[in-house]
Amino acid sequence: MPFVVAIALIFLLFIFLEKRYPLHRKKTFRQGWLTDLTHYFVNQYLVDVGVFLLAIPLYVLLGWAIDNPLSIAIATQSASLQFLEAVIIAELAFYWIHRAAHTILWLWRFHAIHHSSEQLDFLSAVRFHPIEMAIARVGVGLPLVLLGFSAETFGWYLIWNALNSVFIHANIRWQIPMWMWWIVVAPRYHHWHHSKDILNKNFGHPLIDLLFGTFYYSSRKIPMGYGITEIVPSSYWGQLRYPWKKKKN
Known part of the structure; x- marks a missing residue:
């Protein structure tokens, strides 16, 4: 129950x-919200639970790999240092998974959703x-x-990642000084990634994008058109089937 209440409060917030600080004017319950x-x-209660159940035997099978000097050293660190290191490692892993989803065709078919x-x-x-x-x-x-x-x-x-993901996709016009981006990234930065014109930039954290040459940002304009040229079904079941459909020439 506390989890459900927390999700509802985040939703309302x-x-x-x-509504108060919109980047673009639009309806609250726009097309596709359902x-x-x-x-x-589905992803929260089926996929995440499935991955967690898979992780248990995986942890047992890979126990020999986990029991090494590096993992022992990590285990003795403070919780705050562990968290910081985990975020950096996970963000690097996510960057390359995300970038691969834009460059490998069969992965893109799923990511296009x-x-x-x-x-x-x-x-x-x-x-x-x-x-x-x-x-x-699994990759992260x-x-x-x-x-x-x-x-x-x-x-x-996972909690930090969920909140961060919701924030950077939000239709909020807040400008955040770039020197703070290593902690909090402005939504507009990720919005450029969803722009029809700048699709293959801004895969992850700005510092990682800078490191690998995929950084893009303009403080003088905002992205005006989102989406892709491919026609993706609007229904849930249509989107589930979409990656498996043969592409018409």
């Missing part, structure tokens, strides 16, 4: 913020095909498990 909610519940939103808001953060979500969870979580980070640290990372 972002509805208020998007589809996005369905994605959230996320980019099909033509009106971006906080709920767009949860529009992910279950298979892509499972790949991301496996390095943390192998390096010996505690389950508690991984749990705190």
Whole structure:
């Protein structure tokens, strides 16, 4: 029950913020919001639970790899240092998973679902095909498990990641000084990633994008058109089937 209440409060908070400080004027319950909610519940309660259940035997099988001097050293660190290291490692892993989803065709077929939103808001953060979500969870979580980070640290990372993802997709016009971006990234930065014109930039944290040459930002203008040229179904079941459909020439 406390978890459900927390989700409801976050939902209401972002509805208020998007109404009070909108980057673009739009309806609160825009087209596709019910589809996005369905994605959230399926990914949260089926995919995440499935990945967690898979992690248990995986942890047992890979126990020999986890029991090493590096993982032992990590386990003796403070919780705050573990969390900081986990965020850095996970963000690096996510960057390359995300970038691969834009460059490898079969991965893009799944990732296109996320980019099909033509009106971006906080709920767009949860529009992910279950298979892509499972790949991301394993790809980010496996390095943390192998390096010996505690389950508690991984749990705190998941909470931070969820809140950060909702914030950077939000339809909020807040400008955040760039020197603060290593802590809090302005939504407008990620909005450029969803722009039809700047699709292959801003895959992750700005510092990582700078490091690998995929950084883009303009303080003088805002992205005006979201989405992709491909026609992706608007229904949940249509989006589930979309990656498996043969592409017409």
